[in-house]
Amino acid sequence: MTFVQLIDCKTSRLDDMNRLMDQWVEKTKGKRTATHAVVGKDRSDATHVIEIVEFPSYEEAMRNSNLPETDRIFREMVALCDEMPTFTDLDVVRDEPLQAAAARRFFDTVAVQGPLPPLNDLIAENYHDHDPANEQDTLGLDNMRREIEMWRSAFDFTFMIDDQLTQGDRVCTRWTWNGIQTGEFMGLPNTGRQVSMTGTTVFRFDGDGKLREGWWQYDRLGLLGQLGALDELEK
Template sequence: MTFVQVIDCRTSKVDELNKLMDNWVEATRGKRTATHSMVGRDRSDPTHVVEIVEFPSYEEAMRNSHLPETDRIFQELVAACDEAPRFTDLEVLRDEQLNKAVVRRFFEKVANERDLDAVDDLCTADYRHHDPSMSSYDLGAEQAKQEYREFLEAFEQTFTVESLTAEGDTVCARLTYEGRHVGAYRGMQPTEREISSTCQATFRLEGGRIAESWWNSDDLGVIKQLGVYAS
């Protein structure tokens, strides 16, 4: 279970605290078990600094705290604070990564359930789709829906989201898909051949909706599987 440690500090030496964090990151390279660290300062009290550190589990957090480098930096942190830091240890009960959930729903509804109207709910009105395999690298929502439909109906794919990685307003997806060539597609008549391939896509979100996306897929690999191209 994910474990989070919250460290409350009172200090007039914020720059020194930042340097200590940099030193800890460098000193524990290849050793630390922390997966995410964030430092924030209270807008209403500039001497109130909070660090939030995430670990895969409580046990991994304990391994991290027992590193000699962690202990040394901690002692220096205490010296830089105006009063003893306060620690809050949290077992994470719920972790909603909302942007990732929107992207996952995009593949569930649009790609796998063939609900093209879901694009209107999941994407912004000025959504832009960027894909070198489409008729244009810059498509609006309506044109993108039309070309999605042609592609999905021609190959009857099932998409699997292998991984999603989120940072800020951006979500990156790694995908695999399997299908069968059952319909005409860009001049290619149905071959009834089965296909499997990989795809990567990056999404930018605004206000909980997808505003822009960039796609890269193994189109040459698919063409080879259809017997259209011989290497």
């Protein structure tokens, strides 16, 4: 079970505290078990600082605490605080990666059978799409809908999510696309062939939690080869 520790302290020496944390990161390289750390400063009291450190489990957190480097840094941290810091130990009982879920919902929604939903709850009106297969970027929700409809008119397809990584306002999704050609695609007549390709999409989210920008990389050449578009070139 994921474990989180909150360290609550009062200090007027935040810069020194940050330098101390940098030292800890350097000194515990290859040893520490912490997976994520966030430091927040109270907007109403600049001396009130909270550090949030995440571990895979309570046991891993205890291993981290027993490192001599952690003990030394802790003692130096206490010396920088105006008063003794307090610690809150939390077992994580719910963890919702909301942006990753929204990205996953996009892939599920565009592949659904029947009429394409409006998508305005997923994609921002001023969406900007980067697809190296297109000569120009796709700008705006309406144009993105047309791009999606082009694929839907040519294939019945599904996405399988292979992996997702989240950082800040961006979610990277590695996917596998499986489809059956049902219509013309890039001037190629309908073959009825079953095809597949792999790719990666990075979405940037806006403050409302909607897709604001996207970058695509996928094996379009491999797809064209499966549709027979490269047969003449191989002769």
